[in-house]
Amino acid sequence: MATPVLEVRGLAYSYPDGHQALFGVDLHVHKGERVALLGPNGAGKTTLVLHLNGILAPGAGSVTISGLAVEKRNLTEVRRRVGVVFQDPDDQLFMATVRQDVAFGPANLGIKGEELERRVIEALDKVGMTEFVDRPPHHLSFGQRRRVSVATVLAMEPEILVLDEPSSNLDPASRRELADILRSLDVTVLMVTHDLPYALELCPRSVVLHEGVVAADGPTSDLLTDEALMRANRLELPFGFDPRTVGRLPHPSVPVIPGD
């Protein structure tokens, strides 16, 4: 198989206060995949995410992005390749206008002038927010802010988009709109969530993280219908939701582009 976009090997991490969050995580994501990272609160999901772009440095093990090690000397390139969308848009959007915020990432990469403008407009276009380009972020609705947050990262043209709880706090319509947007993007996605129907809808493959290790890795519909596995990992489906009765599911095969 080609070099994975994301490869995590034996990743372990303890916080400075001694609390160990990860105990040897192995994970790989290939180009074009949409993978859900599932797990109960406190499973170490966010800790793992913070390793993917080098915010936290592993205690043991390694992370590589398309063959490039996540190390101090590679951080600029790593952060271009890995786009992290944090859970709270108010943390993600800190500039005075949507335009400035979306331009922040690419400008840090040294992009300027027309190219910068093109990236801003293209990224906003992908999430359907171009008409809000000169609005201050705090004047947008929560769902709109979530979409702009995605655009801030898309403007950096990442190789992998990492979304932390993308569906949290969204009303059903915004949730569906975001799903449509994510499906329309031609980018590899790792989606951290405990919204299991959302994972089933968007991600053919899921990885379950529990107590700092990968407890399961396989087709989302298989994992969600494995009751013993679900119970063992504190995962529960919403009342009345049965994955077996859901009609069309995302195609489970992984689109691997040869030579990439």
Add this chain to the structure above:
Amino acid sequence: MGAGHGHRLHYHGHSPIHRAPAYLKIVVLVAFMLIVVATPRDWYPVFGGYLLILLVVIAVSRVPFSYLAKRMIIETPFVLFAVLVPFVAEGPTTEVLGMTVSQPGLVAAWGLLAKGTLGVLASLTFAATTEPVAILAGLRRLRMPDLIIQIMGFMIRYLDVVTAEMGRMIIGMRSRGCDPRWPRHWPTLARSLSALFIRSYERGERVHLAMLSRGYTGVLPDPGRLVHEPHPPTGH
């Protein structure tokens, strides 16, 4: 930009005052304030002239006077102080409404009140007719150090977030039978304010993480490239 965004000070409009470039308004505001402050306080008619100029500007801007009057409440502490001055100042005394007050104190109070009121009214008019983003762009154009502009930008961005958070905390307190208006509940209020401080501090850390994740290296990108010069004189 439409109205109804919960602006605290800005009053949406299309008047010539609204459309004037922000940097010009800043220069005029500062010049006006310097002149007002430098005017000897016993040139009484001149202050009437200043007030007239301001009222004309307000009339042209079509910001309702009641809108500004409500926000002038911010001046209250200065008014209280000004009222105290004639009672505590020394020097020859005079009778006002049957009370013996210091004459120089009275003049000082008048000066404080007149200059303060003109300043507050002028600033409120400026704030009512200029979007916060435009104010920042104007300051940048006037060569204000970039770091200060960025700090002000963050302040504007997070003011609503933090006040909304505080609002939710106070609702939470009220819902559990603690009304912070009672002095008995002030210790609780103080504790919740410290919690708010810690929450804001933690938010600052999360924002910093989000900035690092998008390649922030300690230098903000040249804002000149990022700033959309808002609202050319033709309006929106």
